[in-house]
Amino acid sequence: MLELTLSKYLIKPIYSILLTLGAIIGVASLIIILSLFYNYYLSSEKVFMGIHPHIEINKEMSSQEGQKVINRIKHHIADVINIQPALYVKVRTEISEVNRTKAFCIEQDDLMRCHTKSDGTGKLHTRYGFSIKKKQLTEMIVKGICLENGKPVMDFQKLINGSTNIKRIEQYEDTNHNPLPPGFYLEQGLFNALSGYFLVHFKGLEKRKKQYWLNGLLDMGTKKGKCPLIVMSLPSAQYALDKKNRINTIEIRIKQPYKAEKISQHIKDTLNDNSFSVENWIQKEKASFTFLTIIKWMLFSIVFSISVVAAISIFSTLYLTVLENRKKIAILKALGMKDVSIYIIFLLKTLTIGLMGTGLGCFIGYCGSHGFIYLFKESLEKLGIENPQPHLSMYDICVVAVFTIGLFLLTAIVPAHNAVKIDPIEGLNQ
Amino acid sequence: MEQSIINISNLNRKYNLIEGKRLVSSQQVFENLNFSVKRGEFVAVVGPSGCGKSTLLNIIGNLDSVGNKNYVKIHQSQDNDKEIRIPEIEGDGLVIVNEQDIRKLKGSRKAQFINKNIGFIFQFHHLIPELTALQNIALPMQINGQPKRIAFQTAFSLLKEMDMERHANRKPEILSGGEKQRVAIARALINSPAILLADEPTGSLHPQFKKDIINLFIRLNLEKNITIVMVTHDVDSLYNSSKKLIISRLFSLTGAPVIL
Numbered sequence: 001m002l003e004l005t006l007s008k009y010l011i012k013p014i015y016s017i018l019l020t021l022g023a024i025i026g027v028a029s030l031i032i033i034l035s036l037f038y039n040y041y042l043s044s045e046k047v048f049m050g051i052h053p054h055i056e057i058n059k060e061m062s063s064q065e066g067q068k069v070i071n072r073i074k075h076h077i078a079d080v081i082n083i084q085p086a087l088y089v090k091v092r093t094e095i096s097e098v099n100r101t102k103a104f105c106i107e108q109d110d111l112m113r114c115h116t117k118s119d120g121t122g123k124l125h126t127r128y129g130f131s132i133k134k135k136q137l138t139e140m141i142v143k144g145i146c147l148e149n150g151k152p153v154m155d156f157q158k159l160i161n162g163s164t165n166i167k168r169i170e171q172y173e174d175t176n177h178n179p180l181p182p183g184f185y186l187e188q189g190l191f192n193a194l195s196g197y198f199l200v201h202f203k204g205l206e207k208r209k210k211q212y213w214l215n216g217l218l219d220m221g222t223k224k225g226k227c228p229l230i231v232m233s234l235p236s237a238q239y240a241l242d243k244k245n246r247i248n249t250i251e252i253r254i255k256q257p258y259k260a261e262k263i264s265q266h267i268k269d270t271l272n273d274n275s276f277s278v279e280n281w282i283q284k285e286k287a288s289f290t291f292l293t294i295i296k297w298m299l300f301s302i303v304f305s306i307s308v309v310a311a312i313s314i315f316s317t318l319y320l321t322v323l324e325n326r327k328k329i330a331i332l333k334a335l336g337m338k339d340v341s342i343y344i345i346f347l348l349k350t351l352t353i354g355l356m357g358t359g360l361g362c363f364i365g366y367c368g369s370h371g372f373i374y375l376f377k378e379s380l381e382k383l384g385i386e387n388p389q390p391h392l393s394m395y396d397i398c399v400v401a402v403f404t405i406g407l408f409l410l411t412a413i414v415p416a417h418n419a420v421k422i423d424p425i426e427g428l429n430q
Numbered sequence: 431m432e433q434s435i436i437n438i439s440n441l442n443r444k445y446n447l448i449e450g451k452r453l454v455s456s457q458q459v460f461e462n463l464n465f466s467v468k469r470g471e472f473v474a475v476v477g478p479s480g481c482g483k484s485t486l487l488n489i490i491g492n493l494d495s496v497g498n499k500n501y502v503k504i505h506q507s508q509d510n511d512k513e514i515r516i517p518e519i520e521g522d523g524l525v526i527v528n529e530q531d532i533r534k535l536k537g538s539r540k541a542q543f544i545n546k547n548i549g550f551i552f553q554f555h556h557l558i559p560e561l562t563a564l565q566n567i568a569l570p571m572q573i574n575g576q577p578k579r580i581a582f583q584t585a586f587s588l589l590k591e592m593d594m595e596r597h598a599n600r601k602p603e604i605l606s607g608g609e610k611q612r613v614a615i616a617r618a619l620i621n622s623p624a625i626l627l628a629d630e631p632t633g634s635l636h637p638q639f640k641k642d643i644i645n646l647f648i649r650l651n652l653e654k655n656i657t658i659v660m661v662t663h664d665v666d667s668l669y670n671s672s673k674k675l676i677i678s679r680l681f682s683l684t685g686a687p688v689i690l
Contacts (some may be wrong), residue, residue: 002569002572002573002578009558009560051575113433128591153478220556236521327556328558329557331557331558332492332569332573333493333543333550334493334544334550334556335545335550335569335570335573335617336541336542336543336544336545336546336548336570336573336574336575337545338535338538338541338542338573339535339541340538341573424493425488425493428552428556
C-alpha cells in the first residue's frame with residue numbers, strides 16, 4: 001500500500017521507535033496497574049462478601065421470637081445456608097492484658113477476678129491473681145454469635161490471627177468439667193498478643209472486671225461503626241451485656257451472595273412486618289465499594305495521564321513531521337495525491353505505532369504483572385491480598401487496546417489535517 | 431478548426447498587500463488575459479521575473495485556484511475602524527484545460543484530474559529524496575491506483591527510454607542535476623498526461639545539460655505529440671538547441687513583441 005510506504009519515508013524511523021516505546025510503556029503500565037488493582041478489588045470483595053453476613057434482619061426481640069423468625073425464613077427461603085441469632089451492642093469497654101499467677105484469693109467477692117478450680121464439691125482449692133500488663137478503654141462493638149455445626153454466619157476464620165478453633169467461644173468448661181473463662185476474638189490494633197488471659201470490663205453493665213480468654217485477633221474488614229469489634233458467644237454476650245434472652249439481629253448466609261438484594265426483598269415480603277429492617281451486604285458495603293471504585297478511577301487517571309503524555313508526544317512529533325515535510329507533501333499533491341490519502345499516511349503511521357505499542361505493551365504488561373506478583377507476593381499478602389494472582393480479562397485488554405489506539409488516532413487528526421491544508425505552491429517554494 | 435487543449439479567457443489576478451489590517455497596495459498581474467494552446471503545441475511562456483509566468487502555469491496545472499482566496503479582515507478605511515473581509519489574492523476568469531472547467535474541480539476530482547492530465551516539471555526537480563529514481567518515477571502511477579509491479583515496469587521502461595536505467599535504484603542525492611531532471615521528466619510522463627507543464631526546467635542546470643533537456647522536450651513533443659507549456663526566461667537556450675522546429679510559439683506575458 002502506497003500510503004504505508006510513504007508514511008515510512010515521511011516519519012523518521014527514530015521518531016517511530018521512540019513513539020512506539022512510549023506507547024509500550026503506557027500500555028504495559030496500564031495493564032500492570034489494572035491487573036494488580038483488580039486483584040486487590042477481588043480480594044476486598046471476597047472479604048466483604050465472605051466475612052459479613054450476607055443478610056441481616058434487625059429488631060430487638062426475645063430469643064424465642066427470633067427462633068420463630070428463623071424457622072419461618074428457613075421454611076420459605078431455600079437459598080439460606082446458615083441463619084443464626086446474634087446480639088450487637090456498642091459499649092464502653094476496658095480491656096486489660098494480664099499475666100495470670102497463682103495467688104490466694106482474698107475475699108469471696110473477689111471471685112470474679114479469680115480463676116477458680118473446683119473439685120466438684122463446690123469447695124475452692126486454688127485461686128489465681130492477675131498482674132495487669134496494659135489496659136485500654138475504648139468504645140467497642142460487642143457481638144454475640146451462635147454457631148451452627150461449629151460455623152458462624154460471619155465467616156471470619158480467614159481473618160483470624162491465632163486459634164481458628166471458633167468452637168472455643170462456646171466452651172465454658174474443660175473436659176474435667178472445670179470452668180473455663182469465656183473465649184473471645186478481638187480486632188487487631190488494640191493488642192498485639194496472639195492469645196492469653198484478659199480482663200474485660202463492660203463499663204456500666206458489670207460491677208467488676210471479668211476474666212476472658214483471647215482466642216485470636218481479627219485482621220481486617222471487620223470494623224463496624226468506626227469501633228473495634230469483639231466477638232464472643234451469644235450467651236456470653238447476653239450475660240455480660242445484661243441482655244439475657246435478648247437478641248437484636250438475625251444473620252443469614254446464602255448460597256448466591258450476589259443475589260442478596262433479591263433475597264432480602266423476598267425475606268421482607270415473607271416477614272411482612274415493617275418493624276424488621278432487612279439489610280444485605282451489598283447495601284452495607286456500598287461505601288467500601290465506592291471507595292474502591294474511587295481508587296480504581298484515581299489509578300486509572302494516573303495511568304491515563306501516562307497515555308496522554310504519550311499521545312501528546314505523538315501529536316507533537318507528527319506536527320513537527322508535517323512542518324518538516326511540507327515540501328514532500330506539496331510534491332505529492334502536485335502529483336495528484338488525494339487529501340484522503342494524505343490523511344491515511346498519518347493515520348496509518350499512528351495506527352501502526354498504536355498497534356505495535358498495544359501488542360507489545362499488553363505482552364510486557366502481562367509478563368510484568370506476573371513478575372510483579374512473583375516479586376512482591378509477600379508484601380501483597382501482608383496488605384491483605386490473599387494468594388495474589390494477576391487478573392486480566394480479554395475485556396480489560398480490549399478496553400486498553402481500543403482506548404490506546406483510539407487516543408493515538410485522535411492525536412493524528414490535527415497534524416493530518418494540517419498536512420492536507422498545505423498549499424502546494426507554498427510548499428514547493430519552501 | 432483544431433481544438434484548444436488549454437483555453438483561458440479574461441483571466442484576472444490581483445495581489446493585495448495587507449499590513450496591520452490596512453490595505454497597503456495592490457498589484458495586478460493578469461488583466462483580462464486570453465491564452466490558448468492547441469493539442470500538440472510546444473509553447474514557451476517568457477517574460478521577466480514577477481510577471482506571472484509560474485502563476486499562469488500553476489493555474490493551468492490546478493495547483494493554484496482561479497478565484498479569490500486567503501481572506502483577511504481589514505479596516506474599511508483609515509477613518510473607519512469597521513472591519514471588512516477582503517482576499518489577499520483576487521481573481522476570476524475562465525480556464526478550460528482538456529475540456530474541463532477547472533474552477534469546478536474540487537477535492538478528489540481535482541487530485542484525480544492533476545494525476546491523469548498534468549505532468550509537472552519544476553526548476554528544482556522536486557524529487558522525494560528518500561525514494562530511488564525508480565520509486566520516484568512510479569509514484570504518480572501508484573497514486574493513480576495502479577499495482578506496484580505495473581508502475582515499476584512502466585517506470586523502468588521510461589528510465590530506459592531516457593538512457594537512465596543504470597540509475598534506477600539510486601537516490602536523487604547521488605544523481606547529477608541533468609539526471610535528476612530526467613527522472614523528474616520521466617515521473618511527469620508516467621501517466622501519459624495530456625499536458626506537460628515545465629516551470630523553468632533548465633533554470634538550475636549546468637549549461638552542458640540545458641541543451642540535453644531542451645532536446646528531450648522537443649523529442650517528446652515531436653514523437654509523442656505531447657502538449658508542452660514551458661515557462662522560461664532563458665530564450666537563448668531554446669534557440670541554441672539543434673532541432674529545426676523548436677517552439678511553435680513564444681508567448682510574452684508582458685505583451686512585448688518576441689523576436690524569433
